[in-house]
Amino acid sequence: xxxxxxxxxxxxxxxxxxxxxxxxxxxxxxxxxxxxxxxxxxxxxxxxxxxxxxxxxxxxxxxxxxxxxxxxxxxxxxxxxxxxxxxxxxxxxxxxxxxxxxxxxxxxxxxxxxxxxxxxxxxxxxxxxxxxxxxxxxxxxxx
Amino acid sequence: xxxxxxxxxxxxxxxxxxxxxxxxxxxxxxxxxxxxxxxxxxxxxxxxxxxxxxxxxxxxxxxxxxxxxxxxxxxxxxxxxxxxxxxxxxxxxxxxxxxxxxxxxxxxxxxxxxxxxxxxx
Numbered sequence: 309x310x311x312x313x314x315x316x317x318x319x320x321x322x323x324x325x326x327x328x329x330x331x332x333x334x335x336x337x338x339x340x341x342x343x344x345x346x347x348x349x350x351x352x353x354x355x356x357x358x359x360x361x362x363x364x365x366x367x368x369x370x371x372x373x374x375x376x377x378x379x380x381x382x383x384x385x386x387x388x389x390x391x392x393x394x395x396x397x398x399x400x401x402x403x404x405x406x407x408x409x410x411x412x413x414x415x416x417x418x419x420x421x422x423x424x425x426x427x428x429x430x431x432x433x434x435x436x437x438x439x440x441x442x443x444x445x446x447x448x449x450x451x
Numbered sequence: 452x453x454x455x456x457x458x459x460x461x462x463x464x465x466x467x468x469x470x471x472x473x474x475x476x477x478x479x480x481x482x483x484x485x486x487x488x489x490x491x492x493x494x495x496x497x498x499x500x501x502x503x504x505x506x507x508x509x510x511x512x513x514x515x516x517x518x519x520x521x522x523x524x525x526x527x528x529x530x531x532x533x534x535x536x537x538x539x540x541x542x543x544x545x546x547x548x549x550x551x552x553x554x555x556x557x558x559x560x561x562x563x564x565x566x567x568x569x570x571x572x
Binding site: 315345347348350351354355358361362364365366367368371387405408409411413 | 454476479480483486501503505509512529533536548554558561564565567568569571572
């Protein structure tokens with residue numbers, strides 16, 4: 309073991325408040341934790357997703373209610389906030405989808421080198437954030 | 452503590468995660484295929500998409516068949532994923548059990564609702 313490797317700090321029993329802010333996560337690690345966070349977010353918002361699915365396919369009237377939720381608002385929730393939540397879901401889905409394809413590719417092609425891990429993580433982040441920006445701009449009527 | 456990993460692990464006959472690992476990939480692939488099919492349907496719809504066009508995508512028996520399978524796949528996929536999260540971060544056994552039960556109730560309820568919406572169409 310080299311001197312450099314010996315001096316690396318060890319993290320055992322990580323404290324979320326004191327250790328995580330200074331923990332230098334590699335880009336593949338960022339993709340990994342975002343995969344988890346995006347999955348958790350979609351789990352929590354699942355009733356909203358199904359509410360949207362239900363209303364959008366059930367009838368003309370419920371479809372109008374579905375559209376109005378984003379244009380006018382839903383109950384006390386304003387439309388722009390609904391759009392923001394929808395954008396969060398769009399990002400979560402895109403990230404989870406692309407990071408999932410990365411997993412499948414790695415499994416099928418045995419692509420498990422450090423270099424591939426890094427480059428594919430950068431591709432994943434760029435695609436998910438880029439596509440979210442494009443769809444978000446459309447959602448908020450910028451084009 | 453006994454070794455429970457590598458070639459020297461003591462095999463006791465319980466699962467070691469392979470089934471969940473595989474299930475996560477099979478269900479994930481199915482949902483990815485569904486996503487592509489839905490995208491193609493939306494992209495190749497001519498004109499603006501209103502209620503008729505959108506509901507029409509799900510109305511065909513083929514799409515209903517696939518959507519139903521995807522709802523079940525989603526149910527299992529999210530169960531495996533959420534169970535991993537609780538197992539990693541929640542150590543007290545009682546709280547973990549409560550969260551597992553909550554997850555199952557949440558997922559089964561959501562899946563039932565989604566199937567009901569799909570069946571009505």
